[in-house]
Amino acid sequence: MPEFLKGNYKVDVTIEDKADALDSTDEFEKKALSRLGGSICFVSKKSLIWQGEGPPPASRAGAPDDKEKAGGAGTKNSPGA
Amino acid sequence: MELGRKIARALEAATFERVAGVGLANAEENRPRIARSVLELAETPLGTGDAAVVVGAGPSLHRRRSLERLRGSGFAGTIVAADGALGACLRAGVVPHVVVSVDPHPERIVRWFGDPTLEKPRDDDYFRRQEMDPMHHDDEHGANREVEANRALVDLVNTYGPKIKVAAATSAAPTVVERCEQAGMDLYWWNPMYDDYDKPDSLSRRLWEMNGLPCLNGGGNVGTAAWVLTNAVLGRRRIGLIGVDLGYAPGTPYEKTQYYPELRELLGDRYGEAFIHTENPLTGETWFSDPAYHWFRDVFLEMARDADGQTVNCTEGGLLFGPGITTATLDTFLENAAGGTIDHG
Numbered sequence: 001m002p003e004f005l006k007g008n009y010k011v012d013v014t015i016e017d018k019a020d021a022l023d024s025t026d027e028f029e030k031k032a033l034s035r036l037g038g039s040i041c042f043v044s045k046k047s048l049i050w051q052g053e054g055p056p057p058a059s060r061a062g063a064p065d066d067k068e069k070a071g072g073a074g075t076k077n078s079p080g081a
Numbered sequence: 082m083e084l085g086r087k088i089a090r091a092l093e094a095a096t097f098e099r100v101a102g103v104g105l106a107n108a109e110e111n112r113p114r115i116a117r118s119v120l121e122l123a124e125t126p127l128g129t130g131d132a133a134v135v136v137g138a139g140p141s142l143h144r145r146r147s148l149e150r151l152r153g154s155g156f157a158g159t160i161v162a163a164d165g166a167l168g169a170c171l172r173a174g175v176v177p178h179v180v181v182s183v184d185p186h187p188e189r190i191v192r193w194f195g196d197p198t199l200e201k202p203r204d205d206d207y208f209r210r211q212e213m214d215p216m217h218h219d220d221e222h223g224a225n226r227e228v229e230a231n232r233a234l235v236d237l238v239n240t241y242g243p244k245i246k247v248a249a250a251t252s253a254a255p256t257v258v259e260r261c262e263q264a265g266m267d268l269y270w271w272n273p274m275y276d277d278y279d280k281p282d283s284l285s286r287r288l289w290e291m292n293g294l295p296c297l298n299g300g301g302n303v304g305t306a307a308w309v310l311t312n313a314v315l316g317r318r319r320i321g322l323i324g325v326d327l328g329y330a331p332g333t334p335y336e337k338t339q340y341y342p343e344l345r346e347l348l349g350d351r352y353g354e355a356f357i358h359t360e361n362p363l364t365g366e367t368w369f370s371d372p373a374y375h376w377f378r379d380v381f382l383e384m385a386r387d388a389d390g391q392t393v394n395c396t397e398g399g400l401l402f403g404p405g406i407t408t409a410t411l412d413t414f415l416e417n418a419a420g421g422t423i424d425h426g
Contacts, residue, residue: 030098032347033094034096037095037096038092038096039100039184041101043274043275043298046298048297048298049295051120052286052290052293
């Protein structure tokens with residue numbers, strides 16, 4: 001409880017802090033909504049692909065360049081089949 | 082604001098809540114199996130030319146016989162399918178070059194590849210209820226045919242698996258990964274973009290630092306992720322969409338929609354208010370969406386607006402129309418995209 005709301009006398013009733021109840025309602029809503037979500041995230045205002053910065057830190061990745069490709073520009077097409 | 086639209090606005094954050102934890106856990110578990118980046122797929126021979134067809138698992142696929150028409154056209158371009166559409170593709174004689182899988186669900190998604198361990202119907206009624214592949218529904222007499230449909234799919238995937246490449250998100254369930262490997266499919270990996278990679282505490286950035294794989298902005302669902310992959314990784318610039326409806330066909334009972342149990346639980350008797358009805362300007366049909374599909378549609382339109390190349394909605398139905406999307410019949414798209422013929426069977 002904030003310092004300035006403290007009284008200078010004792011009361012007989014116990015006053016419950018509602019903060020916990022509010023938190024649990026929010027938590028319920030969050031959990032309920034999460035069940036309506038998709039199977040993969042969407043990050044608004046970001047590019048379709050992000051290939052990191054600098055050389056790939058793990059040895060296995062085949063990232064040829066360190067760049068962000070807005071809208072997928074510049075990926076090579078390999079005709080075949 | 083309508084209740085459905087109001088809920089839809091909360092789904093970007095809600096999806097993160099739903100998939101981030103399990104997706105990251107799966108990324109850790111899948112780590113020893115990761116041998117190839119999806120970027121290597123761009124250097125692999127697939128279909129010819131810059132045209133591609135992305136196959137979603139929406140109801141128009143069956144209503145419009147899109148796959149049968151695709152096969153009949155001899156389309157020579159690249160075919161990329163969402164995992165939920167794989168069974169329909171193979172049954173129609175279309176072997177996709179690439180199948181995309183993202184969903185971390187530990188039991189459901191493996192069924193799109195045929196689950197060799199399924200011996201009796203599970204309590205989960207998802208496959209009996211979903212609108213994506215009617216083969217898993219009860220038959221006309223109400224008899225459960227899940228096991229029979231699954232067995233047929235196991236055989237088909239085992240037969241054609243070695244011809245199919247899987248673009249697997251690191252979030253994919255390990256059961257799916259194991260099944261794909263068992264069926265002889267080659268896996269190419271990528272990370273789902275979970276959050277803003279420019280933020281220093283970003284999960285996307287941490288994942289990239291862990292495995293070096295590119296992060297794709299998934300758009301909420303596997304069909305949209307398949308389009309992102311086709312555009313941003315494979316570099317195809319004329320992309321036709323089939324089965325990417327992002328909505329439910331007219332007459333679909335609410336009980337047969339993807340999120341019905343969740344909406345019922347969340348909203349009680351008001352669940353019907355969450356559905357949004359919209360007329361398709363081309364067919365004049367009224368399709369409808371739940372909050373999730375409505376969000377998927379908004380997201381797709383946002384991404385398509387800024388993307389290079391042309392995206393052509395050939396579903397002949399559904400709810401995906403707006404700026405950034407061209408609409409044409411499948412036959413028109415295939416005629417324009419024709420660049421030789423090839424047998425996809």
